[in-house]
Amino acid sequence: MATAAGEQHHKAHRAPQSGASSKNSSSKKKQGTSSDGKQQNPKAFAFSSSVKAKRLQSRAVEKEQRRLHFPTIDHSIGEPAPYVVVVHGPPKVGKSLLIKCLVKHFTKQNLLEVRGPITVVSGKQRRLQFVECPNDINGMIDTAKFADLVLLLIDGSYGFEMETFEFLNILQVHGFPKVMGVLTHLDKFEDVKKLRKTKQRLKHRFWTEIKEGAKLFYLSGLIHGKYPKREIHNLARFISVMKHHPLSWRAVHPYLLVDRFEDVTPSERLHSNKKCDRNIILYGYLRGCNMKRAAKVHIAGVGDFSLAGLTSLTDPCPLPSAAKKKGLRDKEKLFYAPMSGVGDLLYDKDAVYIDVNDHFVQYSKVDGENGTSVRNGKEPDVGESLVKILQTTRYSIDEKLDKSFIDLFNVKPLNSSNDANVSHDKTTVRGEITSNNCYGQEHIDPIDGESFKASDKIEKMNMTDEIELEDSDEENDYHDEDDQQILFNDDQEAEFHNGRMRRKAISNFEDLEVSEEDEEDNQLTLSSESSGGSGEDTDSEGGNDSKWKKSLIARARMRQNTNLMQLVYDQSSSNPATTGRVTEGSNSEDSDDEEFFIPKNEWDKRIIQKPDYDDINIEDCSKLVPSLLKDWSSEGLISVIRDRFVTGDWSKAARRGEVGDAEEDGEALYGDFEDLETGKVFKNQSVDDAKGDDVKEMEDPEAEERRLKKLALRAKFDAQYDESEISDEEDDQTKGKKFASGSANASGYFDKLKEEMELRKQTNISELNQLDEATRVEVEGFRTGTYMRLEVHNVPFELVEHFDPHHPILVGGIGIGEDNVGYMQARLKRHRWHKKVLKTRDPIIVSIGWRRYQTIPIYGVEDQNGRHRMLKYTPEHMHCFAMFWGPLAPPSAGIIAVQNLSNNQAAFRVTATGVVLEFNHAARMVKKIKLVGYPCKIFKKTALIKDMFTSDLEIARFEGAAVRTVSGIRGQVKKAAKAEIGNRSKASGANIKEGIARCTFEDRILMSDIVFLRAWTRVDIPQFFNPVTTSLQPRDQQWNGMKSVAELRRENNIPIPYDKDSAYKPIERLPRKFNPLVIPQKLQADLPFASKPKNKLAQKRPLLEKRRAVVMEPHERKVHAIVQHLKLIKNEKMRKRQLKEQVKKKEYEAMKAKTEQVSKKRNREERRDRYRVQEKQKRRTKRRVGEA
């Protein structure tokens, strides 16, 4: 891709010479510049302050750093899978119409109905897959998991709806793909001003939700029931240049969006039991990361399954071959939408199916059921009855063949050599229900007649032919188009099934519709017929035409390479300890001619390995104790390893250390046929790299290293260049600045990291491309972007029965350890738009990773000492922990929680969002427990406490626990009290009360004290989870899971239980009466007098001094009056003086302020003068220094 991008010449921009735009652009330019082309005031934007400059710089750096993300290595090699464009919006907003318009734009073909994913070739390097998001929350969750780009359709006349926000929240949790808004229904506005205002308002609301400057499209009205061509063109342009970044979850999990679905259950099983478990086949492009044969998958809404078969198919919608030309030719504007019923040609592994419209066919099956209506009175002829007999067969042809085994050549029945291969022969005689067939093939076109339809179909057929031809052109030039036409005319085999006819085309040559696996099989049969069992088992690329190329030696060489691998891996079939996987065929074939062509060192190895294989109980010991040691004192031996030491020959050793040195030697010896072969094979995979690799493989490793580095650098530059381009698009204002800062940062840690990753990727590519196809698939799995065929067995029949192509099927690969169940701890926050707080133990439906399931969470917070305390309800505006049981998801996986799945709910359905923190099997959530007891007998500091425990066993559990009284006296539980101690127990006799604990306190407690024991108890988290199997029921029906307690109460009219003790009552506290202190007589006698209680009786009458009144004499009264007058006068004088002083002070302060101002001004002037002089002096000295 990189090379193609490098070669492509972009047309240079030519500024408009005339017209309105030319004037515009020129006038804009002139504003900023003066007439002579210079900026008017260059100093205006220079830094005036160093502090400010520093601050600006640091801010720029900060912004730059915030923009950076930890680089992720992109493991995908070769052509990327089509990008999934999900069109989402509330009902009746125009989703299907938009898809139809876009498909029309890209392919020039009319789509009648949007069902399932629609793959479209949008450009020379890019394919798109359009999916309409279903309108229920489960569908929204699933689509959010595979969307690469989301078109959010918003009804402009109505405004935002809840679905949009819900979907945005779901997207954010499952990795945020690219989002574009599209406003529709804008023709409802009549007032232009109102329209503009609404646009503005919606745009800003959209921005707050996604980011400032997020793209929002406006589709203004409909023209002939379609969106305007120009606007669709613009939208399509945006879609086809959009950059997609790998999302963290998806980059490490393989997944497919199923675009074709088939039921391949043997028809006999279906006949016997309609509701038997089905075998299905799922087709789709592999995305995310490579997928291995032994992978387990999760089908969203169904469950986990292990794959019964995984094969790659030829791409039904390939990218155009990379020829130098601009744009796409019409022939290359392919589109593929089997669920929508347009590609009437279906390619399976070993067959091509042509769908024929219902009314072209006469159903014999229908005939049998209500035949009288169709052909009345006629006798059924022989052929018909034969066909009917065939239809009602009980056993498949396979089974019959198996039973009647014919031994022709006295050889074992051939099995496919590929171990994980599906039983390919089963596919030949199976009943198939493709999605098209299930849901009818009614292309009811009101305008056109039938004849047109037929011709249309043929056209399509031809089109697909040609694509295939182009692909196969490279390999076999001698097949021409006529041959292929024959294919569809001559070799046909009608297959009747379920009252429908499918015509199966059997071809003479394999390359057209047979995938690699079958080629291999064919080849195997061929070779076994001719030579009696000398098949190639590992190289799949060895077609019939290439056989002549291989000399005997080359083949022997091949075998030698694979032999060690076979020795290591294939032996397990004879090894009883592990599960045998490998067929007998390959082994026997190997053994007969291996004796002749075994290199010497190979033989040695085998001898070493020979023993111990059959022993399943060999000692587990990593050290291999050599049985016979050589005598290293002899000179001959030492000379052998002399060059392995620094004292030896350095040049020889250096040669030894190099990679692939030996390989190349060997290859030179045996000829380089393989290289040609591999080069050819890899051409499909990665067009640009393969050739270069193979040519340069011959050169020395240093050159190889250099080449890799160069490639990495180029890729890095490309990435950087693209990035800057994006940022340019995002905001034009800061274009220059950003670019500059980006290049300034180029030598940083970040770039080093990026370069390292790129180098790693290039090494991976070159290393893997050296391998042949079959080995490569085994080593790294199927690459992303290949069209896969997944066979899954034992799927509930409901999936097939309730299959609806409007609801996309997501198949996600399960990573290591993700199929286990356990307790998970998550950080969760109630969504602020959800009305209520969440209650512990109320079931919620969570979506983590690929899965959706219902579970019962326990909420909690972490206390300061690290304790996880249970909460009954989630906090109002805070994060909290949630612990629940379910299939484990790796830490940092996003969670979205929903409580209600119903569609007609007006409120916001997303309940909470969060992230998985860790999983530990032992759940450690605790809640507080408070045991209350009362003393029943008090000794000095020991007391017997009753009512705290119910049995002695319980006390034993709490021995040593801390207790406390209400008054704060601390203590400890000691042991269960003996029954005899209690006075009452003796009295009652028979029933001795258990559960009386002996406690000691730091002080003597009172009988009226209450004793508390505070403890923490583990809360058990319910081991419950329930997969949300929405795909196993009709789509319009609502999924019913576990109900919450409140819901059950409401349904069954059960009142909320009321505990009288739990009700709050006003607390009545009686005033406590203390008894008087009594000091014993004897003690009193010993006390000193001061401490002795003075036994004086309280006096009833007040003392005489207080009781008597004082009457003044006349003289005295006069003196008293005069003194009072004098005091008054003095006080008045003082008050006046104070007032005056205040006024004076104010005046003084005003004056002082005035003088201060003056002096300040003077000072400033003085200082300025002084500085000026200083500055001058400094400059002068500097100049002098400069001159000197």
Next chain:
Amino acid sequence: MKTSYMKLRGSQYFRQRLLLSTLSSTPILVEDIRSEFTSPGLRPYEVSLLRLLEKISDDCTVEINDTGTKLRYKPGVLIGGKSVVHDCGLSRSIGYFLEPLIVLGLFGKRALCIRLKGITNDSKDPSVDTFRTTTLHILKHFGVSLDGLELKIESRGAAPLGGGEVVLVVPIVPSSLTATTWIDEGMVKRIRGVTFSTRVSPQFGNRMVFAARGVFNRLLPDVHIFTDHRSGQSGGRSPGYGISVVAETTTGCLISADMAVSHPKTEIDALMNFEEKSELMSPEDVGTQVASILLEEIEGGGVIDSSHQGLLFLLCALCPPDVSKVRVGKLTPYSIGTLRNIRDFLGVKFVIKPEPTTNTVILKCVGCGLKNMSRKFS
């Protein structure tokens, strides 16, 4: 959800099966463990290993039937931990336990710091010296920094009675290992080594060194072998001596060999009686033999010696999905078994290509992309 067990047979590759089962969290069911033997069932050291796994992981379940011929193991979450102590028993040496432990420690919730008690050196398993000098350094190539990695030999214990004690510290990997291309074996530039001797004459060490140097000095002058004589408490409970040598190449590869000599188990009585002790291999012989083993390893080629092949392949398979490329000498039966186990548990297949000119084998694989799942996300 019902747990589906992976069915296995026999006691072979017991450690690897447990290790891989734990890492890939696949429950396993091992049947027919020495069922035809006169003393059937699990050996004490295997039981000890299971106990060790229980100690460092959370909620793993181990079920063994009455005769010990059937084991059901369901792995839990690896916890690690600060002060874990494990008595390895006397039937196998500590090296047996260290080999799986070093990989398990990398993928735990917390760093692992464990004290292991038992036999430090014997001839069956790699000695602690080799482990310290060579095995820990292999991890360096997979992106694990050597700072947190440590093996401290507190005291040594030779075969029949043990009494040794080591402390192993393994840091956790933050997310995953990094793939490596490690094919340049280089030339041997120096040879280092260490001898140990417990409860024997301190002269034994020097005699071993002398003998080993005699072989090496014809090839290389830079040979330094240290002696480590332990007496008293740190010398364990039974006499023994041995040597571990490491050859370092110009590219930093370490090739090691070790050997230890002590009285076999049956002679404990004889030891107690202080009678004429049975003949042990003389220190000179030990020295020359170790030297020849090392030279043989060097002759075999590869970036590591034969006993570390299994560990190397395992680490390669645990890498993120990048291509790892390593060069080893002849594949040992144990490493072939390892390759098969890796295929069964992790689904990783190696491309194995012999190089006839150098008699080495180059292995390539794409890692399984194992992430440290038990680590807490914050």
